[in-house]
Amino acid sequence: MLTLTSPVEIWAHRLPAGVKLAAMALATTGLFLMGSPLGLGLSALATATLYLAGGGGFAMTGLRLLRPLWPFVLVVAAWHLWTGDFAGGAAVTLRMLTAVALANFVTMTTRLSDMIAIFQGLARPLAPFGLAPRRLALAMALVIRFIPVMLDRLAQITDAWSARSARRPRWRVLVPATLAALDDADRAAEALRARGGTG
Template identity: 55%
Template sequence: MISLTSPVRTGAHGWPAGVKLAALCVATVVLFARADLAFQLTAAATTLAVTLVGGWTFARAALSALWRLWPFVVLVVLWHGLTGAALDGAVIALRLLTAFLLANLVTMTTTLSQMIAVVMRVAAPLTRLGVNTRALALGMALVVRFTPVLTDKGTALTDAWRARSHRRPGWRIVIPFAVLAIDDAEHMAEALRARGGTTP
C-alpha cells in the first residue's frame, strides 16, 4: 500500500523519524476524532499542499499511490449513498485518502533504518517482558518494504492475464499471486536464517 523512500530530496527528509511518526499518529487520531466535512476537506487540502511543496516529481509519485485506494473509496461512497448517508460516506472517503497520503509521505521521506531505530527505541522497555523487539521492528520493515512489491506483482499478473484473454482476471489470479507471495516469503526466511534470524 506504501511507497519506499523517495530519491527526490525534500525538507522533510532531514526531519527526525520519531517526530514524523509521532506527528502521523497525532494527525490520524485527529482525523478520526472529527466527523465534519469542512474539517476533512481542509485536512485533505493541507496534506495535498504539503505534498506539492516537494516538487512535481515527488508529488506525482505520492499521489499515484492513491490510485490503489479507488475500489475502497468507491465502495464506501456507494454504500453510504444507497443507505442515505452520503455525507458520512464523503467524510470517511476523505479521511481514508488523507490518512493514506500522510502515511505515504512519512515513508517516502524516512528510510527503513530510521523507522526501525524508532521502533526499537520505543519498544525497548518491552525487552524486560521477554518481547523480541528486533523481530517487531523487522516485521514492520518487511510490511513497508514488500507491500508495494506485492502490489506490483499483482499488477503484472493482471496485465499478463489481460494480454492472453478477453475475460476479466478476477479470482483467477488469486492462486498464482499466493504462490508468488509464498515464494517471496520463503526466500526472505532463508535470507534471514543465513544472517542469524531475529535473535537479539
C-alpha cells in the same frame, strides 16, 4: 522491496523519524475523531500541500501510491450513494485517502534504518518478556513498507486479469496475489540473510 524511500530528497527527509511518526499518529487519530466532511476535506488539502511542497515529481509518486485504493473508494462511494448517506461516504473516503497518503509520505521520506531504530527503542521495554526488540522493530518496519507494495501488486494482478478476460476478477485474484506476497516475502528474507540477518 526493502525500501520505498523516494529518491527525490525534500525537506521532510531531514526531519527526525520519530517526529514524523509521532505527527502521523496524532494526525491519523485526529482524522478518525473528525466527522465533518469539511474538516476532512481541509485535512486532505493540507496533505496534498505537503506533497506539492516536495515538487511535481514527488507529488506524482505519492499519487501513484494511492492508485490501489481506488477500487475501495469506488465500493465505499457506491454503497453510500445507494444508502443516500452522501456526507458519510465523503467522510469515509476522505479519511481513508488522507490517512494512507500521510503514511505514504512518512514512508517516502524516512529511511528504513531510521524507522527500525525508532521501533527498536519503543520495543526495548518488552525485552524482559523474551521479545527481541531488534526483530520486533524490523517486523513492524517491514509491515509498513510492504502494505503499499502489496496493494500495488494486487492492482497489477487485477489489471492483468481485466486485460485477458471480460469477467470481473473478484476472488480469482486472491490466489495469485497470495503467491506473489509469499514470493516477495521470500525475496525479502533472502535479502536480509545476505545482509547479516536481524542481528
